Amino acid sequence: MTPITEVEGRRLALSNLDKVLYTASGFTKGEMLHYYASTADALLPHLHNRPLSFLRYPDGPDGQLFFAKNVPPGTPTWVHTADVPRSDGHGRQILVNDLATLMWAANLVTEFHTPQWQADAPAxxxxxxxxxxxxxxxxxxxxxxxxxxxxxxxxxxxxxxxxxxxxxxxxxxxxxxxxxxxxxxxxxxxxxxxxxxxxxxxxxxxxxxxxxxxxxxxxxxxxxxxxxxxxxxxxxxxxxxxxxxxxxxxxxxxxxxxxxxxxxxxxxxxxxxxxxxxxxxxxxxxxxxxxxxxxxxxxxxxxxxxxxxxxxxxx
CATH class of the missing domain: 3.30.70.3300 (Alpha-Beta Plaits)
Known part of the structure; x- marks a missing residue:
């Protein structure tokens, strides 16, 4: 059964907590989520209002890695997004502005990558x-x-x-x-x-x-x-x-x-x-x-x- 937790009033399904992501050290997904929760006060200001790009590695760094900018399927309606200009038009990307969104995004097992500008002032x-x-x-x-x-x-x-x-x-x-x-x-x-x-x-x-x-x-x-x-x-x-x-x-x-x-x-x-x-x-x-x-x-x-x-x- 996937455990359900509440973060800032948002219900999150956090999956595969015992899954080993980093085989060299035995570091698990649960430990990864704990890391992001305990580091949030320092991390969130650097993510705030910046369109997020995901480098996902759901099976650990030895598995498949894929880079994505678009809003992932199944994203909760309460997750904030931003319209971002692109060379081929526009797209929508995630904004990680609060702890609940951070934990939801971390549950996808991702590196966080951001531009040098904020969503309300592209480029x-x-x-x-x-x-x-x-x-x-x-x-x-x-x-x-x-x-x-x-x-x-x-x-x-x-x-x-x-x-x-x-x-x-x-x-x-x-x-x-x-x-x-x-x-x-x-x-x-x-x-x-x-x-x-x-x-x-x-x-x-x-x-x-x-x-x-x-x-x-x-x-x-x-x-x-x-x-x-x-x-x-x-x-x-x-x-x-x-x-x-x-x-x-x-x-x-x-x-x-x-x-x-x-x-x-x-x-x-x-x-x-x-x-x-x-x-x-x-x-x-x-x-x-x-x-x-x-x-x-x-x-x-x-x-x-x-x-x-x-x-x-x-x-």
Whole structure:
């Protein structure tokens, strides 16, 4: 029998709670739902009013994965949706604005992906994102090194960057913006990626071409485009273990990044930097981190923290 629970006055049928989704760790669907319920206060502000794209993996990351934007069949009538412009017209997508909708969506077993704009202002980005993706044998260590350079470059333009892990191999940098047309943000982000490559040619590449990427960090600026989405902070990922796209402090990025590029004849470091795996966080790591740090990405949802795109970029 499928258990029925009530969340904020909404009746939800939560299915297959004992089903193991992540076979490497035995992490079950029930544990996944508990994770989202206990993380909701931090997660919901990042989902609020943003059309949701689903990457579903109902049989775990080893099963079938499929990406969907349209409202799924059987969606309850109380779930809010938004009309979203698309290249081929319009479509409707889910808005996860409350705990009941979050738990309903989590029960579908999905990664949460959202655009850089809100539903009532399509293609007006209120944040900038740079996705730092390492090409093997590069790791998150090299991503942190590139991220530190980009943080300083953004700061020079009056923008404050915040960091989170991708939940996979890389690092995401995000900046709160005053609403700006997505194409202008994309052009600015592309220019930053090109500057990073020019400054750090042995470390960074700004083009997606696979043959250019081994051992380097691809600075993906394209997720600023209106049609693109990025993994939402605190979403679980469809990886071998229940990894989470986790906000991190700049101290953690600095400690990790110093492992790369240090001359071999330097004296040993007094406090050895962290291993790459130290920036890989699981669902069980998030509650202690929230207790210690709060939501490190809270400024992204605070309009008072938004800054304008540099004038030269807008022109």
């Amino acid at each position: 007006l980005a209120d944040r900038l994102v740079l996705d730092l993706d390492p090409g093997a044998p590069a790791t998150v260590v090299e991503c942190c090194r590139a991220g530190l350079w980009l943080r300083e470059r953004l700061q020079a333009d009056g923008l404050r960057a915040y960091a989170k892990t991708s939940g996979s191999k890389g690092l995401h940098l995000l900046c709160p913006l005053e609403p700006t047309p997505s194409d202008q943000v994309t052009a600015y982000a592309k220019q930053l990626a090109k500057e990073a490559e020019a400054e750090l040619p042995s470390l960074v590449v700004h083009r997606m071409t696979r043959s250019l990427r081994p051992g380097k960090v691809f600075v993906d600026f394209s997720q600023n485009a209106a049609a693109k989405t990025t993994a939402t902070p605190y979403t679980l990922r469809a990886r071998a273990e229940p990894t989470v796209s986790t906000p991190v402090t700049w101290e953690e990025v600095e400690e990790c990044g110093t492992r790369a590029g240090r001359p071999t004849d330097d004296p040993p470091l007094r406090n050895p930097p962290r291993e790459p795996t130290d920036l890989l966080f699981l669902a069980t790591d998030i509650a202690p981190r929230l207790q210690q740090h709060g939501d490190l990405l809270a400024p992204l949802t605070d309009p008072d923290q938004a800054r304008p795109l540099p004038r030269k970029a807008r022109s």
